[in-house]
Amino acid sequence: MxxxxxxxxxxxxxxxxxxxxxxxxxxxxxxxxxxxxxxxxxxxxxxxxxxxxxxxxxxxxxxxxxxxxxxxxxxxxxxxxxxxxxxxxxxxxxxxxLKPSDPYINAVHSVMIDSFGKVITPFYKFLFGDQSAGEDLLKSLEYYEKKFENNYLGGDKPAFVDYMVWPWIERLEFLKQKKNLDLNETRFPKLLAYIERMKQVPAVKETILSVEVYDKFFKSYSGxxxxxxxxxxx
Amino acid sequence: MxxxxxxxxxxxxxxxxxxxxxxxxxxxxxxxxxxxxxxxxxxxxxxxxxxxxxxxxxxxxxxxxxxxxxxxxxxxxxxxxxxxxxxxxxxxxxxxxLKPSDPYINAVHSVMIDSFGKVITPFYKFLFGDQSAGEDLLKSLEYYEKKFENNYLGGDKPAFVDYMVWPWIERLEFLKQKKNLDLNETRFPKLLAYIERMKQVPAVKETILSVEVYDKFFKSYSGxxxxxxxxxxx
Structure with a gap:
């Protein structure tokens, strides 16, 4: 097909x-x-x-x-x-x-997924040209920067919560390189390490797109x- | 306490x-x-x-x-x-x-809960005085009017989905009696029968409030x- x-x-x-x-x-x-x-x-x-x-x-x-x-x-x-x-x-x-069997841990992960709406809103504002939304986007990401007790948001291996937030995290690299989002090592050491770690996850490798491909697509998007x-x- | x-x-x-x-x-x-x-x-x-x-x-x-x-x-x-x-x-x-064990039925119920956002938005607009939102509210309720294949949204007994939508359904009677919402038998025969049925459910009986109490509260709410x-x- x-x-x-x-x-x-x-x-x-x-x-x-x-x-x-x-x-x-x-x-x-x-x-x-x-x-x-x-x-x-x-x-x-x-x-x-x-x-x-x-x-x-x-x-x-x-x-x-x-x-x-x-x-x-x-x-x-x-x-x-x-x-x-x-x-x-x-x-x-x-x-x-992928979802944890423990009801409390599952609830904690659900809160992280639910809270991700606060990232998605400034994400799109910034993506579509509102430079002032960049700091809102970075602030919303600080919540997740503080959540890394383990290698992944979901624990010691990627869980449901990781796959639910990853698509927008993946696109941060595009925003950084092509739209000057100030996603830096000083402010986001754990998130940046997480991005590198996630890029090695087989499911992520299957669906990831390069910064150049995102750039090509989003340049064509206003048409x-x-x-x-x-x-x-x- | x-x-x-x-x-x-x-x-x-x-x-x-x-x-x-x-x-x-x-x-x-x-x-x-x-x-x-x-x-x-x-x-x-x-x-x-x-x-x-x-x-x-x-x-x-x-x-x-x-x-x-x-x-x-x-x-x-x-x-x-x-x-x-x-x-x-x-x-x-x-x-x-309360949630169904069958993953597909659970997904169908989740869609009904997720779609309820389309009721909640006009519900509050109408409650707080926007008469024009009344028809939007009724239109959003038609989706649920069509969902009653059984006595309850969740099947032959109240399920998770029923408890997630009930609080706003309960308040429709207040909107009908005190705010002239045109929730009538001709347009909503199944929803109105459902409301009477739900009023007999023990958990609903424990938390339900009368139209008069809602009226008293909402009259005080702007203060x-x-x-x-x-x-x-x-």
Missing amino acids: SLKHLGPGSQLPPLQPGKLRLYSMVFCPFAQRSRLVLAAKNIPYEVVNIKLKVKPEWYLGINPSGMVPCLQFDDGRAIPESLIVSEYLDNAYPENK DEPDYDCGINA | SLKHLGPGSQLPPLQPGKLRLYSMVFCPFAQRSRLVLAAKNIPYEVVNIKLKVKPEWYLGINPSGMVPCLQFDDGRAIPESLIVSEYLDNAYPENK DEPDYDCGINA
């Missing part, structure tokens, strides 16, 4: 018996959350990539919100929303559990049709 | 060995979510009620966001956020599980110090 992003006029690829499908977009951090979980748990699936700005006519019939990710089963049933899809995958495929496909096999 | 709401100058009641504590506010629907779960699962706990507009000095040291609910253990550790607290309680006390205590033993 082609990974090329589908838009208006495209045909919905037929569902395959026994095959799990993820509707995604290569540069979407929310969809990446679920792709990281699928990779970390070695769950076989196929991807159908969607042009989010110019959607195929059939996509709203599958996910009325029009967003990705959306997980679909071979009988047509579908689950939307990155956290719900990711949690479903962790529950339905109990091998290599009517962003260059979605520049991230495929990049 | 007194249920009276605490404000500036109050003393933090000492933690009791082996006692679970919930910081709450009698009229807060988010806190009510967790009180419903505690009641439905028969979990013993004590309540410390907080004046949310004029908080005690010590409360930000327990929950930096200043919001309720917040669950606290006898050793001082605390868990914030209504959904996280409620999920923690359901996980940590496995008897009478500096709302009449928080009018809901105690009401």
Whole structure:
């Protein structure tokens, strides 16, 4: 199946018996959350990539919100929303559990995921040109800088919480190199070490994109049709 | 322990060995979510009620966001956020599980909880005087009107999803009687039958407040110090 992003006029690829499908977009951090979980748990699936700005006519019939990710089963049933899809995958495929079994630790991790909204808001403001949001973004990251008691947010190996926050952490390097975000060693020693550590995690290696590819995509993003496909096999 | 709401100058009641504590506010629907779960699962706990507009000095040291609910253990550790607290309680006390064990059904319920944000936004706009938000509120409720395949949103008995949405559903009767929300039998036959059914659920009976008490509270709400205590033993 082609990974090329589908838009208006495209045909919905037929569902395959026994095959799990993820509707995604290569540069979407929310969809990446679920792709990281699928990779970390070695769950076989196929991807159908969607042009989010110019959607195929059939996509709203599958996910009325029009967003990705959306997980679909071979009988047509579908689950939307990155956290719900990711949690479903962790529950339905109990091998290599990513969420902690201890209810209290699970709650602590849920708070870290929930609080990440405070990073995401200034992240997009800064990404789309509001220089003044840079300091807000760095302040919001200080909360996580203080959370590293172990090598990973989730403990001594990457857990569900790591995969839920990683997509935006990965893009910080792009913001630093191409948008002058002042993410420095003095202020963020643990976060920067974490980034290097996460880059060695197999699931991260499977989905990571380079600073240059992000740069190419975001330069095209203000237009009517962003260059979605520049991230495929990049 | 007194249920009276605490404000500036109050003393933090000492933690009791082996006692679970919930910081709450009698009229807060988010806190009510967790009180419903505690009641439905028969979990013993004590309540410390907080004046949310004029908080005690010590409360930000327990929950930096200043919001309720917040669950606290006898050793001082605390868990914030209504959904996280409620999920923690359901996980940590496995008897009478409220969340479905089937991962797909759990995901379907999670979507219903997640989508409830679309009710909450117009709910508050309408509550605080924006008449034009009434139709938005009713439209958002149509999604749930269509979800009743069984007696409860969660199936043939009240489940986690029912307790997560109920606090705002309970307050619809107040909006109908006192604010002229057009919640009628023709448009919402299933939702109105559901409301009557839920009123018979023991956990709901423990936390429900009358239309008159809501009216008294919300009339006091625009002032500096709302009449928080009018809901105690009401």
